[in-house]
């Protein structure tokens with residue numbers, strides 16, 4: 001990376017350009033059925049990624065700050081309370097100790113969004129007032145997506161009414177597993193319509209889709225139906241975000257952009273908890289899609305514990321020493 005790139009990467013007043021929203025298009029089944037995924041080639045490429053990463057030490061802090069700006073700081077637990085959400089939101093506003101941010105010249109850095117269940121939307125909106133940080137709600141019977149369809153649509157509408165600016169929906173995995181592509185398209189279309197102006201992220205739950213080819217097809221269909229982002233996982237499947245799945249989804253995003261001119265965002269989620277893994281994902285975005293997809297209107301990490309490790313690494317960069325884990329427990 002050049003010095004200019006490193007400086008640009010460090011810029012955290014995002015986004016600088018307003019991207020036209022993906023309006024979607026008619027279902028093009030020929031295109032969907034042509035989608036292929038060569039597992040062995042994809043796995044080879046994915047295996048080479050961690051070694052290829054060329055983040056120089058000098059630029060590492062800027063990359064880590066960029067990663068923070070792309071985090072959907074998440075709590076999705078049955079024992080969530082307004083108090084826990086308020087503490088998470090305080091962390092979202094100030095993700096890293098003030099003295100470290102000042103030393104890095106990154107004052108004002110925040111995460112990309114706070115992601116919660118519907119009942120936690122109102123406390124999150126209240127706690128984030130004036131910060132400009134959006135609240136994302138997981139809707140549509142998250143995580144399985146098996147509640148009655150009209151209730152899933154109503155849940156989206158309720159979350160938007162409560163102040164969620166982003167909605168993370170879950171697709172019906174059975175539509176993919178049974179090849180009901182029209183059903184998947186219609187469902188996603190309806191979810192997008194219910195979101196109105198709120199941006200919609202389509203969670204594919206890739207760990208439950210069986211094949212990489214299914215992942216490629218489901219990615220394309222969700223984009224055709226108007227998804228603003230495609231997202232790997234709920235964090236609740238037994239396999240969540242992986243590099244091979246990410247390559248397939250990212251290449252579907254590139255294909256969609258090449259054919260339609262609309263950029264769709266990418267959100268890997270579930271199990272990403274180490275700073276070094278975040279850097280691999282950022283490199284992957286840069287190499288496969290280019291710098292435009294390194295901004296937080298096009299890229300997010302869905303993560304509950306990644307921020308703690310990034311803060312620890314930044315502290316090490318600034319002070320030369322690691323502090324105890326317990327100091328970075330939140331986020």
Ligand SMILES: O=C[C@H](O)COP(=O)(O)O
Pocket residue numbers: 074076115233234235236269270271272302303304305306
């Ligand atoms: O979408 C976000 C995920 O639920 C977070 O997963 P995680 O707790 O493994 O980081």
